Amino acid sequence: EADIYQTPRYLVIGTGKKITLECSQTMGHDKMYWYQQDPGMELHLIHYSYGVNSTEKGDLSSESTVSRIRTEHFPLTLESARPSHTSQYLCASREAAKNIQYFGAGTRLSVL
């Protein structure tokens, strides 16, 4: 079982609000990822980081932003939430020498 945590698990928020989804891992992994997943669908990479002060955009365009100030922490921010942002957001981390990504439980976001 990987030690990667996401909060909140569920979030219902109104349009225009600023939100931050938290992701923390205690394994000391350098590489971290954010995916967006609609129910029953595949995961789409929206952001990734190879270490502190490293952030890159993923394959799926997203209006969200990320930061990586500490190795263990990789928060995702939406400055102005919209209904189109309604989805599940999954955070993952990976050991340097392995290709296995370990996932958190996800944040299910609903924007009204």
Next chain:
Amino acid sequence: GESVGLHLPTLSVQEGDNSIINCAYSNSASDYFIWYKQESGKGPQFIIDIRSNMDKRQGQRVTVLLNKTVKHLSLQIAATQPGDSAVYFCAENMAPGGYNKLIFGAGTRLAVHP
């Protein structure tokens, strides 16, 4: 473009039977493949992996087969149990520009009936 896809969106099996979940991939340069299990309300959980220089790998009750000739990956679950009910994703590892990333397929839902 490159993609990973699954042949069957839903698979129903009887408890105790063997299950086979299939996956097609199109990127011949992928060097590593992973199967994940995702239960309702949870994040994907690693099941088993296989490198492109192998054609078979076995774990506890699970076996992954890789056929590079036809770009096909399968996950076999022996003696399927109700706890195996979940959505299963295959993922291929790509390394464009030296940066590893996983490309996920659409998933297959496995429903185990008593």
